[in-house]
Amino acid sequence: MESSNTDMPWLDRDNNKPFVEIRGLTKKFGDVTAVDNVDLEIYRGELFCLLGGSGCGKSTLLRMLAGFEFPESGSIIIEGTDMSSVPAYERPTNMMFQSYALFPHMSVEKNIAFGLQQDGMNKSEIADRVHEILKLVELQDFKKRKPQQLSGGQRQRVALARSLVKEPKLLLLDEPLAALDKKLRKQTQFELANIQEQVGVTFIVVTHDQEEAMTLSTRMAVMDAGRFKQIGTPTEIYEFPESRMVADFIGSANFIEGRVKEDGADHVLVETDMGEVYIDHGHAVVSGSKIWVAIRPEKISISKTPPAKAGPNQIQGIVDDIGYLGDTSIYKVLLENGQIVDVTSPNHIRPISRKHAITWEDKVYLNWAPSSAMLLNS
Amino acid sequence: MTSVPDNMPNDKQVSIGKRLSRMAQSNWRAIIVFIPYVWLLLFFLLPFFIVAKISLAELQISSPPFSDMIEWTDSGIMTIRLVFDNYLYIISDNLYFDTYVNSLKISVTSTILCLLFGYPIAYGIVRSGPTVKPLLLFAIILPFWTSFLLRVYAWMGLLSDQGTINNLLIRLGIIDDPIRMLYTEFAVYVGIVYTYMPFMILPLYANMEKLDISLNEAAADLGSRPTNTFFKVTLPLTIPGIIAGSLLVFIPATGEYVIPDLLGGGNVQMIGRVLYNEFARNTDWPVAASVAIVLLFLLVLPIIVFQYYQGKASERS
Numbered sequence: 050m051e052s053s054n055t056d057m058p059w060l061d062r063d064n065n066k067p068f069v070e071i072r073g074l075t076k077k078f079g080d081v082t083a084v085d086n087v088d089l090e091i092y093r094g095e096l097f098c099l100l101g102g103s104g105c106g107k108s109t110l111l112r113m114l115a116g117f118e119f120p121e122s123g124s125i126i127i128e129g130t131d132m133s134s135v136p137a138y139e140r141p142t143n144m145m146f147q148s149y150a151l152f153p154h155m156s157v158e159k160n161i162a163f164g165l166q167q168d169g170m171n172k173s174e175i176a177d178r179v180h181e182i183l184k185l186v187e188l189q190d191f192k193k194r195k196p197q198q199l200s201g202g203q204r205q206r207v208a209l210a211r212s213l214v215k216e217p218k219l220l221l222l223d224e225p226l227a228a229l230d231k232k233l234r235k236q237t238q239f240e241l242a243n244i245q246e247q248v249g250v251t252f253i254v255v256t257h258d259q260e261e262a263m264t265l266s267t268r269m270a271v272m273d274a275g276r277f278k279q280i281g282t283p284t285e286i287y288e289f290p291e292s293r294m295v296a297d298f299i300g301s302a303n304f305i306e307g308r309v310k311e312d313g314a315d316h317v318l319v320e321t322d323m324g325e326v327y328i329d330h331g332h333a334v335v336s337g338s339k340i341w342v343a344i345r346p347e348k349i350s351i352s353k354t355p356p357a358k359a360g361p362n363q364i365q366g367i368v369d370d371i372g373y374l375g376d377t378s379i380y381k382v383l384l385e386n387g388q389i390v391d392v393t394s395p396n397h398i399r400p401i402s403r404k405h406a407i408t409w410e411d412k413v414y415l416n417w418a419p420s421s422a423m424l425l426n427s
Numbered sequence: 428m429t430s431v432p433d434n435m436p437n438d439k440q441v442s443i444g445k446r447l448s449r450m451a452q453s454n455w456r457a458i459i460v461f462i463p464y465v466w467l468l469l470f471f472l473l474p475f476f477i478v479a480k481i482s483l484a485e486l487q488i489s490s491p492p493f494s495d496m497i498e499w500t501d502s503g504i505m506t507i508r509l510v511f512d513n514y515l516y517i518i519s520d521n522l523y524f525d526t527y528v529n530s531l532k533i534s535v536t537s538t539i540l541c542l543l544f545g546y547p548i549a550y551g552i553v554r555s556g557p558t559v560k561p562l563l564l565f566a567i568i569l570p571f572w573t574s575f576l577l578r579v580y581a582w583m584g585l586l587s588d589q590g591t592i593n594n595l596l597i598r599l600g601i602i603d604d605p606i607r608m609l610y611t612e613f614a615v616y617v618g619i620v621y622t623y624m625p626f627m628i629l630p631l632y633a634n635m636e637k638l639d640i641s642l643n644e645a646a647a648d649l650g651s652r653p654t655n656t657f658f659k660v661t662l663p664l665t666i667p668g669i670i671a672g673s674l675l676v677f678i679p680a681t682g683e684y685v686i687p688d689l690l691g692g693g694n695v696q697m698i699g700r701v702l703y704n705e706f707a708r709n710t711d712w713p714v715a716a717s718v719a720i721v722l723l724f725l726l727v728l729p730i731i732v733f734q735y736y737q738g739k740a741s742e743r744s
Contacts, residue, residue: 117644137647150645154663163659164649215649 057282058092059268066129068093068251069114069219074123076109083109085275086123096245096252098262101272102298107255110272111221114253115144127219138167143217147224149208151196157183157207158192164215182210185244202233209241213248222254226261238264259299263287271295293341293425302343302423303390312336317424318361322386327361329419341425346391348421351380352414353407363416366390368409382413390415475723482716483509493712513717523701523718527725530698533612533687534680537619538627541676542669544620545627549668552628553635564632567625579618579689586614586690610692618686626675634668670733678726698722 058065067090076084084106091097099107112118114125116137124133132140143164151160158179165175183189186206196204205228212220225241226234242265245252256262262269263283270280271294279286279295290296293304307321312334319326319342326342334340356363364384372379380392392415407413484493485508498506517523552563570578585591586608593605608614638661646656684699691697698718706715 115644115648117647137644138650138652142648144645144648146641146645148639148641150639150641152642152645152660163646163651167650167655211649 057267058095059090065092067091068095068128069253070124070126071110072124072126074110074113074125075121076106076113076118077121082275084113084120087275087277089270089277089280091251091253093251094249095267096242096254096265098266098269099253099255099272100257100259100262100269100298102257105272106275107257107272108223111144111223111253111255114219115142115221116140141218142221143212143215143219144221144223145208145212145225147227149196149204149228151204151207151211153196156193156195157188157199160196160207161211161214164211168215178214182214185213185247186210201229202237205229205237209244213244213250216248217250220250220252222252224256225254227256227258234261241265263299271298273298288423290343290423291426293343296343296423296425300345301391302345303349304425305342305344305388307340307342309334309336309338309340316419319422319424323364323384323388325361326422327419328422328424332424334424343423343425344390344417344421345423346379346393347377349390349392349415349417351382351392351394351407352416353411355414356416362419362422363414364390365412365414368407368411368413371407371409380407380413382415478716478719481712482513482720483511484713484716485510485512486711486713491712492710510713513713514721516714517717517721522696526696526698526701527721529696530681531725533615533619533695533697534677534683537616537623537680538673538677540616540620541624541627542673545624545631545672546665546669548624549628549631549635552632553638567628570625575622576685578622579686582614582618582621582690583609586617609690610694612691612695614690615687615695615697618690619680619683622686623676623680626679627672630671630675631665631668634665634671638664667737670737674730674733677729681726682722 069089069091071087071089074084074087075082087106087110099110101107109118113120116132116135116139120133124131126132127141152163155163161179161182162175165178170178179192180189183192186209188203188206188210191199191203191207196207199207205225209225212222226237229237238261254262254265256265266283268280268282269286271278271286273294279291281289286295286299290299290302296302296304305321305323305326307319307326309317310320310325311318312332314331316330317328317332317334319328319340321342328342355365366382366384368380369383369389370381372381375396377393377395380394382390382392384390480496481493484496486492487494494508494510496507496509498508500506548567552560552567555563583590587593588605588607588609590609592608593602596602597605608617642660642664643656646660647653651659682699682702683697684703687695687697687700688703702715702718702722705711705718
């Protein structure tokens, strides 16, 4: 992983101070611990995603950053200042709400100007700033409209403009794209990332949508039951999940239980009841211990012709079901031991002649590269 | 093209069936809309015209005690007699004018008092927890279980010179002589504000319940302190509730008869009392009817203004 440290400040902790530091943060609602002793460092200019299912504590964490909830213990430090007990109206953060929370009795223009008026800025300067931000989100023609006269996508942009216009040090976004339909959401994902790059503000985005998190984020944290399961870049999280929960939550994976047979410096060999799995890089495992191996469906190749010679990373089975998605197909392959392995394969060629196409009840041979299988700690 | 004529009769059959069901449907709609109109016609508009007619008659010693509007001369000519003397009398006599002004003063003040007390109460109920909220709402509606008259009599017992409040204050040594509360304007205010408070709280509650709490959070997030958020966000969004509650208090309070009579005695003149005196004691039905008609217009005016502004507001959005 060779990369300049200006792009990845988290790799060079000696020269980069974190912009937001969260230390031992805990929040309880009655008996339920929503956020459980969490530590996190976020650097300036990052677009950080908090990803997790509903009720995992991601929204509570965001609301603590905004100042709507106050932690039981721990601290939130933004640019060196402890913000844990500072009320929302005095924090250098702004939030974009999932429901957008636009003021229904104010026009687009007044909604955006509201935050600037609180700072006592003079009228002409407010007008300039509002004009500029409306240009950024391309809503100049709609400034006199009320929120209820706008479409969902336009409202989303007003909400973004309103939260950006105060030039906050940190922008918090709670499911910013959840209310949009799928097509608009995909388009807006890239727009949002572009805007973030233009304004250079640090973004923390809460989302339950893994695709959104993967597209948007510089780094992301996968949350479950109030704790972080893994923090890393989208590639790290997808290619090197540390746990079964993360591997399962981000994308899909086939899980195989096995026992470590060889633990070398540059390879690991795992014995499973469907053959040996060879991994071409070292891993901190104990020889002889039980372990889970995960293999992503798209990393397995499927073929009707048997392999030339026997070896590890090869299994065979019978096609049990096929899901045709157009660009790819999902094959559910039934192994001899009764387990079903998912394989996705791109449809490179149009199957005009059905001769070579894989179909139901075909005997197929699966194999994967030595770098593909992932070892999980739990 | 040949298939089109074949389909025609079929289409028509379907449309006839549909038309029948639609007719039945629109009949039902007509009936359902018709009933309230008939109700209003019979029990509001007709009595209104009867009262209006009486207000334009002359006092007579007869039964009923007023002159007929339509009279027939011996030669068979119909004459319509409209007497505007009653209205002129009301306008010229200062007693009526003063009483109207006093009624309006009391009802406007009571409405403002109800709003000042009711608004925070409604807000508190909306923001209360899911277990407390139904209890608090129940507490607001609970007084209706007891007769209105009984509750006013209870206030007489509380406010009189030898009443509970005076006795308590004397016992505690705070005062030596009883404070005169019953048969004062103060007692009337207490009675009206107490009685009409639920009519202010309930519409306000219904309005505030719809407010999204995240609007307050958004305002705070943008740097607005709680008081500023109240005046810039919460208050403007609760104006419909304020208007609805205020009308529900203002209109019945203006014509209130029982409360000024029982708690105000002869010291507080309100138009409801004057109307009753003209009708029952003086048996001057025409003047009583005129007083009622003038009162009606005084009350209808604010509603028209409200409707006008509401129409303009819905036009804008």
